[in-house]
Amino acid sequence: MTKVLFAVSEWGYWGEELIGPLDACDKAGYEIEFVTPTGARPTPLAVSMDPAYADPPQGKSVTSEETARKTRELDASDRLDKPHDLAGWVPSRPYPSSPTYLRDSEEYHRKIDRIVTHDLPSYDALVIVGGSGAMVDLANNQRLHELILGFVRLDKPVAAVCYGVAALAFARDPLRKLSIIGGKRVTGHPIDYDYHDGTGFEGPHALDGSTTGFGDGYINFGPPFYPLEFILRDAVGPDGEFIGNVGHAESVIVDHPFITARSTESSYGCGRALVDVLDHGLRRYGW
Template sequence: MAKKVLIIATNYGSWGEELQAPWDACKKAGFEVTLATPQGKKPLPFQISVDPDFVDGVQNIKTNPKEVCDRCKELVDGEEWAHPLKFSEVNMADYDAIALTGGPGAMLDMCNCWELHKLIMDAYKSGKIVAALCYAVSTLVFLRDPENDYKSIVYGKKICAHPRAWDFYGPGMAMSYELYGATPDNCGTNVITPGFLWPIEDLVRDAVGPNGACIARINASREDPQVYYDHPFITGTSVESSIAYGDMIVKVLNSLK
């Protein structure tokens, strides 16, 4: 029987490829995929994440290949992402894995969301695969296990994190959240934040504890991406590792009986 994967996305601004790559990888593998968002609305990408000319102001590189931008727009403009479930409508017992996707909006409506935490905890306690990419990794940091002295569920694990050196932090780094495909009833948020809300690398280093490890390679790239599997967790660094993240989900699920 086909594996069933619950793919999670923000309603306040995905990074296009961080949703598109694992979505397409799982579909290509023949998995049954279900999309869920906090509001049950179509997940929309950051406008700059589907702009092939966008240059990351910290790394000074173009992050969005044109073919990726075109595919993300195709998904947004079509029906595949049009009818996600709300987190509150999902039963984790129906799925083999949960895969969180990134984007700055994930910090706003995913990372400390009770309904999403419940889904992850249900997966974790039943030994199912729990995957998270980029900013969504902090959702795992904030999820605490009452059966383990309220330590993070990633305590003692080896977990990837968006490197501190890549964070938008400093003068002139204020961020707005303009979305591609926004409509009056799905417009995201008009909040402006002073760069990223928190340094994920620092949070992960604290959360994994002295027996765990944080992988935050500043030389990760499309040619040399960074993902890691420490059961039951699959984590990836950032957008450059989106394809590798999707491929790892497929590889791990296909290896499990």
């Protein structure tokens, strides 16, 4: 049976950006497993379950009643209760300041090679879910980068939605330090869709140990930490291309092994593309 691993932030995922590819995988009969940075249960962003919420850059609601319902139902179920613990699975890269740096590096690479050769072959694809939380604990998560590099090494597809695409830009060989999407065609959250204010995060991070977030369950960081479009334009380099498709209803790009989706409205398209890649050998789409 085809098995897909979903990487989800612990600081707030956008409902449809999980539901879209998850629905497609469920309908295709795939086995699904989840992984979060520390093994904590992921939390959906409240606004992604509110059809009345108008997305400021687009001036309209981007959440349907059906998607909001499905997100609430998933969150109320036990399906996300026991995700894999990424920190317990993939080791941390050693610091150069370590007095045993060379030996530590050798051991680190032995462990990574074992994960790639023994663990990852049981999976057929990786999906990186978007939402503002992905900026916090997925984009610059070196453990996730190693998983991405491993899937690419095994020639297995990696799909990413919205701010989840940032992890592809930052995933790179630690020696060459070149992005793995160099020379590729990708899409992602364009600057036209960036908030001026209201970038929020939610999750099990309250100081009192509760699961309500930051005491009241929400914190506003204003605009996004970085303009993802510019990050992606730089990462693909002169031989690649960022394709925002602003003004089009959907933007999904397949440039094997990568499947990238612009934002929440392209989440279901991402799921369809992933199934086409896995079941029908699709290697190029949208450019």
